[in-house]
Amino acid sequence: MSATAFISTTIPYVNARPHLGHALEYVQADAFARHAMSQKDVFFLSGSDENSLKNVLAAEREGVSTRELVDRNVRYFEKLLEAMSIGVSDFIRTSVSPDHIAGATEIWRRMDARGDIYTKDYEGLYCVGCEQFYSPAELVDGKCPEHFTVPELVSERNHFFRLSRYGDRLLEELESGRLKVYPESRLNEVTSFIRSGLEDISISRSVERARGWGIPVPDSDGQVMYVWIDALTNYVNALGWTRESDEYKRFWVDADKRTHVVGKGVLRFHAVYWPAMLLSAGMPLPTEVMVHGYITTGGQKLSKSLGNAIDPMDLVDRYGQDALRYFLLADFSPFGDGDFSEERLVTRYNTDLANALGNLLSRVTAMTVRYRGGVVPPSGPLGAPEEALGEQALASTREADAAMERYDHREALARIWDLVRRANAYVDERAPWHLARAAEQGDAQAAQDLDTVLHHTYRVLQRLGVLLRPFVPQAAERMLQALNENPGIQDADLALDPAGRSVEKAPPLFPKLELA
Structure with a gap:
């Protein structure tokens, strides 16, 4: 049986168009999925949260x-995925x-049948922006810590989930490593939150407050x-588990990894509430939750409700997907906030893609x-420069792969760029233009050395095309072509x-950008 993996983004609310924070999570999850595809069959899921x-x-x-x-609005998210x-x-x-x-x-x-x-x-304090109840202690100056708005006081009769039953089992899953959370x-x-004592949570709302929208209890x-x-x-x-589908068995029950890529603001839902629900329903838990930070502007989280959202489609239109994907993966920490x-x-595009790689x-x-x-x-025979270049190629491959296994896309690209720099330095050191001149004058050793340089730089470019596919797939494809x-x-x-492969002079794959 082939190895399989499941990777998902969160499903965003579609109350407005996507902002750059959505693009970050999409690109991260896509890079992780494409990396995993080199070794596994992968089911990569995204979607839209439409019942909030x-x-x-x-709409009102x-x-x-x-x-x-x-x-x-869902079409805007689908268009962003395509772009x-x-x-x-x-x-x-x-x-x-x-x-x-x-x-x-x-x-x-199933949860109900389990009691x-x-x-x-x-009665509780409810933030519509988060779709979450807060205790007074969790507020900052009486306001939601995410949206900086005053929650509304809600009083109603609701269904509750006995989350309090699952604290010990959740800690066992987390501390055993069966459920991993990145970063540490x-x-x-998460473990501190569980140890502080889990309280039961409201899991329904009245039809009146929901304006008749949502899945009936x-x-x-x-x-x-x-x-x-x-x-x-x-x-x-999405895997059709109620139909006993093959996809559910392959990509959830029997999967080597079941990974959720989530923002830090929804960590509690994915690493506490969701695993507890699965335990209650008697279903397998995710194996990994990768938690990223926020994109900020002026130190403030991007948010539709705060009015500082940046439209990623506008950036794609002006700078191209290669520039935006590479910037989000090479410049931003996978786990922390970044402005x-x-x-x-x-600058990052011009320095790394246009100048160094291009x-x-x-x-x-x-x-x-x-x-x-x-x-x-x-x-020809390998000398010390070729040995060093080959060692760097293997080291970059090994280290980039290890970084992606830790969900550290920035570290992976940094190690790949070690090879880009080494290859450029190798060309400068070996100076094939000088070797060509000497070969034209009858120097047989120079002719053989020139062959060696062209052969091994071609091989490095092949490797770079493969290494870059998870990060800039279109650029990597054009490069290999x-x-x-x-x-x-x-x-x-x-x-x-x-040897013997025919090539033509590559067109400029990464034209220089100007600030638009």
């Missing part, structure tokens, strides 16, 4: 139906997917599921055409001798 009160209230403000609003080359296996819509509605309902029934759901009157600081945050008049209970079940519902700057985006590809292919008629020559290489080349193919 935020969507209902946004616009004077349109909730259905009209979500149908319109950023996010290669999802499925995109689940929680208000229309039959599998989702059936799955959420059945998980509720984990009961009804009581409740977030794991510590089974066998209960006048209640719909609380959005987070509904939304979290999407991860298994956005267009100036830094342009220049390497351009001059190696141009010299192969000029000195060897566009045919990759066989290698410029080498007359199959874009589907695998690691094992890199051992094959490329």
Whole structure:
């Protein structure tokens, strides 16, 4: 049986267009999925959270139906996925997917059958932006710590989940490593929260407060599921688990990894509430939760409600997907917050892609055409420079792979760029233009050395094309095509001798950018 993995983004509310923070999570998860694909069959899931009160209230403000609003806005998210080359296996819509509605309902029934759901009157402080109740101690100056708004006092009779039953079992999963949380600081945050004592949580709301929108609670008049209970079940519902589908068995039950990529603001839901729900329902837990920080501007989190959202589609239109993907993965910490700057985006692209990588590809292919008629020559005997270049290629491959296993895309790209720098330095040190001149004057050793340089720089470019596919897939494909290489080349193919391969001078794959 082949190895399998499941990777998901969170499913965002669709009360407005996506902002740059959504693009960050999409690109991160896509890079992790593409990296895993080199060794496993991967199911990569994203979608839209359409049953939230935020969507209902946004529709009311616009004077349109909730259905009209979500149908319109979800298309903006789908267009962003396409524009950023996010290669999802499925995109689940929680208000229309039959599998989702059936799955959420059945998980509720299983939790109820376990005796984990009961009804009581409740009063609490509710932030619509977070779709979350807060205790007074969790507020900052009486305001939501995420949206800086004063929560509303809500009083109603709701269904509750006995989360308090699952503290010890959750700690066992986390401390055993069966459920991993990256980075360690977030794991510590989760375990501290559990040790402080878990309280039961409200998992429904009245139809009146939900304005009639949402998935009905089974066998209960006048209640719909609380959005987070509904939304979290999407991860298994998309696999059609209630239909006993092969996909659910392959990519959830039997998967080597079940990974959620989430923002730090929803850590509690994914590392506490969701695993507890699965324990209650008797279903396998995720194996890993990768927690990223926020993109900020002026030190403040990007947010539609705060009015400082940055439109990623605008950035793609002005700078291209290669520039934006590379910047988000190479410049931003995978785990911490980072301030956005267009100036830094342009500088990073020009320095790394246009100058370092683009220049390497351009001059190696141009010299192969000029000195060897566009045919990759066989290698002569290896000297110390070639040995050092080969060692760097293997080290960069090994270290980048290890970094991605830790979900550290920035470290992975830094190690790949060690090879880019080493290759450029190798070309400068070996000076093939001087070797060509000497060869023209009859120096047989220089001619052989020139062959060696062109051969091994070509091989480095092959390797770089493979290494960069998870991060800038379109650019990597164009790069491999410029080498007359199959874009589907695998690691094992890199051992094959490329001598005799025909190449042409590569067009400028990374034109210099100007700040728009």
